[in-house]
Amino acid sequence: MNGPLTALDWLGLLHPVLAILFIYPVAGAAIRLGILAREKRTGYNTALPETVPTEHWQHGRWLVSAMVVASLIAYLESFLRHGADGRSGVLLLAGIGTVVALLALWRVQQPALRASFTGLCLAGLLGLGAQPQIERLADLPWQADFWRSHYWSGLLLTALLLMSLAIRPLIPQISRLRRLHVSAMLLACVLFAVVAITGCRDLLSGMALSPLG
Numbered sequence: 001m002n003g004p005l006t007a008l009d010w011l012g013l014l015h016p017v018l019a020i021l022f023i024y025p026v027a028g029a030a031i032r033l034g035i036l037a038r039e040k041r042t043g044y045n046t047a048l049p050e051t052v053p054t055e056h057w058q059h060g061r062w063l064v065s066a067m068v069v070a071s072l073i074a075y076l077e078s079f080l081r082h083g084a085d086g087r088s089g090v091l092l093l094a095g096i097g098t099v100v101a102l103l104a105l106w107r108v109q110q111p112a113l114r115a116s117f118t119g120l121c122l123a124g125l126l127g128l129g130a131q132p133q134i135e136r137l138a139d140l141p142w143q144a145d146f147w148r149s150h151y152w153s154g155l156l157l158t159a160l161l162l163m164s165l166a167i168r169p170l171i172p173q174i175s176r177l178r179r180l181h182v183s184a185m186l187l188a189c190v191l192f193a194v195v196a197i198t199g200c201r202d203l204l205s206g207m208a209l210s211p212l213g
């Protein structure tokens with residue numbers, strides 16, 4: 001890139017910087033604490049403190065929250081760069097609604113409410129991501145570009161973690177849900193790598209800066 005960065009370029013940098021400085025380190029800590037939580041539950045390591053399982057899901061909660069916020073920042077940058085087609089009010093409301101649903105998910109305990117706020121948060125991310133300003137490469141899973149899309153891998157990853165947050169109070173109680181959680185998070189670990197690779201690729205290719213074709 002030639003010349004100094006504009007304010008919009010700095011906003012565009014906020015998303016990858018947040019991922020590098022916060023999301024990936026917290027993901028590493030959450031994964032380690034998850035392994036320790038398992039060692040504690042199975043009695044493999046009896047010297048572990050009581051706080052390990054709680055520390056694990058609290059790290060997971062910060063992790064998924066940062067991912068939602070980072071996605072919203074990426075959307076904001078795309079809308080500012082490509083224009084909002086006179087719908088900035090609606091898009092802003094959808095963004096605020098997504099954050100409110102996420103904050104509500106931090107507070108409510110009843111399963112129905114947790115499911116509802118998870119659905120609302122995902123609906124906000126999907127609805128905003130469906131706008132033409134967002135670069136998705138392809139929208140159908142049988143198209144090769146779908147699997148090369150940073151947007152779709154990021155969204156799938158965020159959805160998997162949001163669902164873990166939704167069922168969080170039930171994971172220690174129901175062993176089938178615990179197994180489901182661990183399987184989903186193994187897939188999430190693969191997606192963390194995919195998202196890092198596709199995000200860096202898009203930075204390299206200058207896709208974030210080029211007009212949508």
Ligand code: HEM
Nearest residue numbers: 030031034035038041053057060061164165168171172185
């Ligand atoms: C970074 C991805 C994550 C990985 C790799 C991961 C992995 C694990 C593992 C290995 C366990 C232990 C299972 C067992 O005891 O057999 C566990 C338990 C658990 N995880 Fe995660 N997890 C992740 C993210 C999350 C998130 C986002 C949440 C929700 C906020 C969460 C909530 C829980 C809960 C509540 C437990 C049960 C803890 C207990 O035994 O009391 N995890 N996880």
Ligand code: HEM
Nearest residue numbers: 016019071074075078134135150154196199200202203208
């Ligand atoms: C868990 C981590 C991440 C998630 C959930 C995520 C998610 C997203 C989402 C939803 C978008 C919106 C697409 C758009 O506005 O057009 C986006 C854009 C973008 N992200 Fe990420 N991202 C993550 C990590 C990263 C990393 C590590 C990098 C690079 C170092 C990166 C670079 C970019 C770039 C350059 C864009 C704009 C161009 C594009 O759409 O690919 N992201 N990301």
